[in-house]
Amino acid sequence: MDFGFVELSAQDRALQQEIREFLAELFTPDVFALEHETGSGFNAKVYEALGARGWLYPSLPVEQGGAGFTALQNRIMELELDRQDARVMMMKGTSSLPMAAIRKYMPAEIADPILKECAAGRAVVCLGYSEPDGGSDIANAKVRAVQDGEMWAINGSKMWTTGAHISTYTFLITRTDPEAPKHKGITMFLVPLHSEGVTIQAIRTFSGERTNIVFYEDVQVHDSMRIGGVNNGWTVLHGPLDEEHSIGIDSNGGLTDVSVGVSFSRVLGASINEVAQWALKTASADGKSMAEDTRVLERLGSAMVDYEAGMCTPGPMGRVKSSDGLVKQAAQLQDLVGPVGLLPMNAEGGIGVGDIEYAHRFAQGTATYGGTVEVFRTIIAQHVLGLPKAQLPGAKVFMAGKKK
Ligand SMILES: Cc1cc2nc3c(=O)[nH]c(=O)nc-3n(C[C@H](O)[C@H](O)[C@H](O)COP(=O)(O)OP(=O)(O)OC[C@H]3O[C@@H](n4cnc5c(N)ncnc54)[C@H](O)[C@@H]3O)c2cc1C
Incomplete structure (x- = not known):
């Protein structure tokens, strides 16, 4: 672990001051009051104002809607935002998880305009992983996607889709091959949440945060909104999941938070x-x-x-x-x-x-x-620790009773 002191150059110090003053003006009392009332982890005024300067995802190159910040400048921005109100910035963190997968796996002509809207603060992406039957074992997803020509029909429900009510898209895990082993039968989609057949129901949590249950009833999604190959969803999910699980996140010269915690x-x-x-x-x-x-x-x-x-x-x-x-x-x-x-x-x-x-x-x-x-x-x-995969409770009993 590196506890080294980071010396800011005069230029970085000036940027820090500029950011601090900008955020102090942006985070007005109505921003906090609205967040307290809605628990949405989002504020359109804040996101769009940051996006207009390329400061919402400032490490992105300018041509992708960022500000081309260095790792150190990006860290300055993160810390200054934390001084304001991390709660309002929650959906920025959520959107950033699938953004890399969108860039990597979708054709540029589809991905680029979507990512630019995200960088501008006008589009937000939520995570459609958990289902009413369980959230830990996400590879067991049951929401069905069935292909018919260029379109896919999506049916089922997702639980705890935080931010669905203010998001433009959901990064959705679907089951496309129910016969295949569970990790090999899932496909990822970027589903526009304004689509017909999507119903969003609020769940207000104990902490005041709002999350949602989202119902998909014969929702038609074009094949161009598929992320990665059919039945190859587990590969697509790896990056976003590892980041959420803090696995291998210290890739920024020790400048990022050491864990999501x-x-x-x-x-x-x-x-x-x-x-x-x-x-x-x-x-x-x-x-x-x-x-x-x-x-x-x-x-x-x-x-x-x-x-x-x-x-x-x-x-x-x-x-x-x-x-x-x-x-x-x-x-x-x-x-x-x-x-x-x-x-x-x-x-x-x-x-x-x-x-x-x-x-x-x-x-x-x-x-x-x-x-x-x-x-x-x-x-x-x-x-x-590199220990072998855990035997889940009851697994041995179940396996013992299984015919070979
Ligand atoms: C406020 C809030 C916001 C959320 N936001 C989102 C979101 O935006 N998108 C999204 O997709 N999900 C979201 N979730 C869902 C969250 O990721 C799941 O609740 C979580 O993964 C656990 O799933 P579950 O609640 O279905 O519990 P289950 O998976 O049913 O687990 C039940 C219990 O069994 C234990 N358990 C299960 N499997 C194992 C195992 N392999 N080893 C040891 N113990 C195990 C669990 O620890 C838990 O105690 C949110 C949840 C909350 C509460």
Whole structure:
């Protein structure tokens, strides 16, 4: 791990200042209020304003709608966005996962205009992986796509399609050969969500984030919207899945977040900050500042250890560490401040901007989406430790009873 200090050149420092000032003007209170109300992880004004400067995906070349930023400049942008509100930028992260696959596997005449719209902030892509029957085993997808000439008919339903209601397309896993082994019978499509036969139903989660169930009823999709070969969907999915699972993401000279869990740890960091401010301003029963109470300091110290561990632990381990740390410490911090910690943003008598209350709700979902922590532990065993594929509970019994 490289803890080296990165020296910014005068040019990079000027860019940092320019970005900071631009974002400070862009992220007006109505942006936060709208996100609080909708939980969509998206804001059209913000995305389009960033897109107009090539700053939504700034590492893309200018001709692809980016700004041709270096890895360091891109990192400056990411960190400045995090200083504002990572929640609003969620759908940027989601869209970026399939964008590389779209570029790689679709013909340029189809992919280029779509990707330019994404870079301009006018198009968003959501992930249509999970189904009502299960999200961990996505290769088991049941949504059917059947070809008829140049068109495909899609039928079935997807669960937890976050952002479907504001997205232009969904990156959809479909089953195209039900007879083939499960990994060999799936095909990926980029399905326009305004298509006839698509119905989107809201699911509001405990954290306030909105996700959706999406029904596909005889949805007609042109073959040009297929990504990669027929029944070759598993190959197409590899890149986006590895990125989501933090496998091999440190390809940027140590400048990217060490794991997808870093975003969870940042939420813990905001809570710790809020509790520290509370401790400085609050007196305990004996009239002393809470900030002088060793029990308060011990709890804050313990939370800081988990925060730092989450920020520094790389790959799939970081995703698990960050989620575990956030779940545990968000509850501890709420416990520490007492009933006022339950007051949400803007509530009278609440602490700060309600980060403590939010962190506890947000923490619960982090153990599930993007792959559960249990599944990640299996990924660590196989991909990091090189252990053999796990035998699932009951598999031996099932196999033993199977005729050869
Ligand atoms: C807020 C939210 C947003 C989401 N957004 C999206 C999205 O945008 N797109 C999308 O496609 N999905 C999304 N998901 C779905 C998410 O990826 C799945 O919930 C997750 O992968 C788990 O799938 P499941 O809920 O169907 O549980 P299941 O797969 O049914 O698993 C049930 C339990 O069994 C355990 N389990 C399953 N398989 C294994 C295994 N091999 N080893 C060990 N334990 C195992 C799991 O850990 C879990 O505890 C979202 C979920 C949430 C809650």
